[in-house]
Amino acid sequence: MCHRIGNDFNTWIWKDPWIPNKPGFIPQARSGAIDNVHLVADLIDQDTRQWDRGKLSNLFKPATMNRILNIHLCHQLLGDQVFWCLTSSGEFSVKSAYKTIRSSNTQTHPLLQAQDWKQLWKIEANAKLKNLLWKISWNILPTCTALNNRFPLPSLDCYLCNNAPKSLEHLFLQCDWVTQIWLMAPWPINLSNLSNLSILDWVKIILYPKTNLGLDDDSAKEFQLYSLLVCDQIWFFRNKARVEGSKSNPIELARQIRHVFEEHKQAWSKLPRRSPKIIIWQPPPNSWVKLNFDAAIREEKISVAVVGRDDLGKLLMAWAEQLDLGNSLLGEAKAAWWAIKCAAMKGYRNIILEGDALNVINLLKNANYVPHWSIKSIYDDILYLSKSFVNVSFSFVNRENNVPAHLLAQWAAFISWSGPIPISILPLSVMKALDRDGFRAKPCCISPVCVEE
Numbered sequence: 001m002c003h004r005i006g007n008d009f010n011t012w013i014w015k016d017p018w019i020p021n022k023p024g025f026i027p028q029a030r031s032g033a034i035d036n037v038h039l040v041a042d043l044i045d046q047d048t049r050q051w052d053r054g055k056l057s058n059l060f061k062p063a064t065m066n067r068i069l070n071i072h073l074c075h076q077l078l079g080d081q082v083f084w085c086l087t088s089s090g091e092f093s094v095k096s097a098y099k100t101i102r103s104s105n106t107q108t109h110p111l112l113q114a115q116d117w118k119q120l121w122k123i124e125a126n127a128k129l130k131n132l133l134w135k136i137s138w139n140i141l142p143t144c145t146a147l148n149n150r151f152p153l154p155s156l157d158c159y160l161c162n163n164a165p166k167s168l169e170h171l172f173l174q175c176d177w178v179t180q181i182w183l184m185a186p187w188p189i190n191l192s193n194l195s196n197l198s199i200l201d202w203v204k205i206i207l208y209p210k211t212n213l214g215l216d217d218d219s220a221k222e223f224q225l226y227s228l229l230v231c232d233q234i235w236f237f238r239n240k241a242r243v244e245g246s247k248s249n250p251i252e253l254a255r256q257i258r259h260v261f262e263e264h265k266q267a268w269s270k271l272p273r274r275s276p277k278i279i280i281w282q283p284p285p286n287s288w289v290k291l292n293f294d295a296a297i298r299e300e301k302i303s304v305a306v307v308g309r310d311d312l313g314k315l316l317m318a319w320a321e322q323l324d325l326g327n328s329l330l331g332e333a334k335a336a337w338w339a340i341k342c343a344a345m346k347g348y349r350n351i352i353l354e355g356d357a358l359n360v361i362n363l364l365k366n367a368n369y370v371p372h373w374s375i376k377s378i379y380d381d382i383l384y385l386s387k388s389f390v391n392v393s394f395s396f397v398n399r400e401n402n403v404p405a406h407l408l409a410q411w412a413a414f415i416s417w418s419g420p421i422p423i424s425i426l427p428l429s430v431m432k433a434l435d436r437d438g439f440r441a442k443p444c445c446i447s448p449v450c451v452e453e
């Protein structure tokens with residue numbers, strides 16, 4: 001449970017849980033700090049509704065201070081609330097509590113990490129093939145060596161070559177059958193030269209063929225598919241030989257694998273690929289302002305940028321701001337909040353807020369969506385601010401059509417710019433992107449001469 005900071009002045013600094021993402025949620029004072037402040041409200045400058053950085057840096061270590069600075073302070077009057085931070089909505093659910101208790105007991109792999117598993121499940125191959133690779137990675141295939149650890153088996157010799165004990169390494173890397181199959185592969189590999197290769201080394205080669213074998217995108221995908229099929233067929237034949245006692249020969253098996261590989265490859269190539277949609281930036285209607293926003297996430301901060309244009313595509317304002325560190329969701333939400341704040345300061349009446357963060361835009365467009373608890377107060381603030389306009393609408397664009405805001409956020413991060421940006425100092429890259437989006441003629445005008453205006 002964690003407190004969301006509003007204006008109630010009833011959250012205690014040292015007793016209540018109130019800092020999300022901090023273990024225990026309760027901060028500790030840095031050693032030697034004088035803690036004569038007791039309420040979280042004492043850490044906030046109530047006039048500006050900003051965290052009092054001086055007090056924070058006196059009281060807390062930098063990591064805790066950064067977590068506090070990440071807490072968005074609402075400008076409207078809202079009470080402190082309690083929320084459950086194990087669900088994205090902040091509402092308690094038994095499922096989330098159960099999952100957390102379970103996850104603290106789950107085993108972690110000694111060598112493969114979260115990103116490796118992600119890579120594994122991303123491979124373009126049947127789930128069955130990926131499952132096999134997963135089992136190989138965890139060493140949970142019922143090989144004779146594994147079974148022999150539980151109950152003694154009469155023989156441990158490989159069912160295929162009869163030459164060596166059937167460990168995973170032997171079966172998938174060292175067996176004569178496998179070495180011959182790989183010599184006949186579309187990417188011939190001489191496995192007998194790689195006798196020190198462990199099965200996990202091999203799994204890593206399959207996961208990252210681009211870096212490990214220097215393959216290009218397409219070949220890397222094909223290599224992954226082929227490797228998985230080799231594993232699958234070897235395992236299938238090994239089981240067949242075990243049960244039926246019959247076997248063909250490695251060359252025959254290599255041909256068969258090649259055949260299956262071509263079939264799978266064809267099946268995958270028939271899947272529709274996403275073709276990039278060509279949409280160009282659309283100006284807002286007459287008397288409206290469109291504000292494109294974006295965030296650049298850096299290790300130590302978030303830089304947000306807003307670009308406002310009218311119905312002719314003319315630049316009305318550019319603004320950038322440096323905010324305290326956070327993740328991309330927080331960054332994009334803050335960028336949206338900053339955009340609407342800029343529009344309010346400028347006194348625009350009809351606005352379109354446009355960004356390339358689908359999760360944030362969807363949230364703002366749909367009243368039914370529940371915001372993630374970490375951006376709940378930013379979301380509330382945006383809705384609160386939106387009441388001060390005649391019309392507000394939210395629009396999603398893909399990245400390619402949000403280039404000026406994107407480049408501006410990058411540039412502002414680089415030079416740590418905060419505040420309005422005069423057109424005269426806008427970087428060339430942003431000017432070019434604005435040009436590319438185009439100044440447009442009034443819709444009623446069809447004469448090519450007017451386009452030049």
Ligand SMILES: [Zn+2]
Pocket residue numbers: 158159160161162163164170171174175176177
């Ligand atoms: Zn063998």
